[in-house]
Amino acid sequence: xxxKQRIEYSQLEAGYExxxxxxxxxxxIVATYLKAVEDTSGLYQDNTLIPxxxxxxxxxxxxxxxxxxPSGTIHVSQEFEFIGAASTRDTFISYAxxxxxxxxxxxxxxxxxxxxxxxxxxxVLAGKTTISGRERFPVAS
Numbered sequence: 001x002x003x004k005q006r007i008e009y010s011q012l013e014a015g016y017e018x019x020x021x022x023x024x025x026x027x028x029i030v031a032t033y034l035k036a037v038e039d040t041s042g043l044y045q046d047n048t049l050i051p052x053x054x055x056x057x058x059x060x061x062x063x064x065x066x067x068x069x070p071s072g073t074i075h076v077s078q079e080f081e082f083i084g085a086a087s088t089r090d091t092f093i094s095y096a097x098x099x100x101x102x103x104x105x106x107x108x109x110x111x112x113x114x115x116x117x118x119x120x121x122x123x124v125l126a127g128k129t130t131i132s133g134r135e136r137f138p139v140a141s
Contacts, residue, residue, distance in 0.1 A: 006068045012110065018096040021062035025050050027088050033057075048089075052082040055125050059094045059116050063129065066096075073133045080127040084118075091119040099128065108133045 007018075033054045034044055044051055060078070086092070093116070100111040109132050116125040 006066055008068045009070060009073075009110070012067070012098050012101055014098055014101055016098040018063065018066050018112075021066075021094045022091060023058060023062070023094070024091050025054055025058065025086075025088060030054060030088065048087050050086045050088060050090075052080070052086075052125065055082075055086055055092065055116055056080050056127065058092070059096075059114050059125060059127070060129060062094045063096050063112060063114060069131065070133055073131055075129065076132045077130045078127060079129075080125060082125055084122055084124045086118060086124045090124075092124070093117050093119075 005019075007016075027048070030044060030050055033039075033051060037053075039051070043049065056078075094114060095117075096112050096114040098110065099113045100109065102109045109130065111128055111130050113128045114126070115123055117123050
């Protein structure tokens with residue numbers, strides 16, 4: 001993934017759309033993932049079909065490269081819907097949009113929805129991630 005310009009958390013508002021991120025997932029990435037999760041099922045052993053969680057991991061990594069979060073921020077949840085199969089022949093484009101930014105007392109919440117499509121604009125993954133911080137996030141000056 002290419003180096004991206006990062007945005008401060010304090011600058012984000014509901015509706016903010018991050019720049020799309022394009023990437024390919026080759027057979028070496030699939031093999032590394034399978035080894036890391038100790039998947040010996042054989043389903044992905046030809047290194048052509050991509051495990052859905054690899055696509056999710058890259059979508060999340062792409063998003064994390066674009067936000068400057070305050071110290072102490074935690075990832076509290078994520079939801080994924082895997083809509084279509086993907087292969088190492090595909091090119092992926094990940095889109096992300098802030099759907100909610102909320103503060104309640106000392107707790108602060110940011111929800112980002114994302115969508116990953118292939119080169120044919122067919123959605124292969126949709127999801128959202130929620131991050132939270134306990135202390136006051138910095139305010140833009």
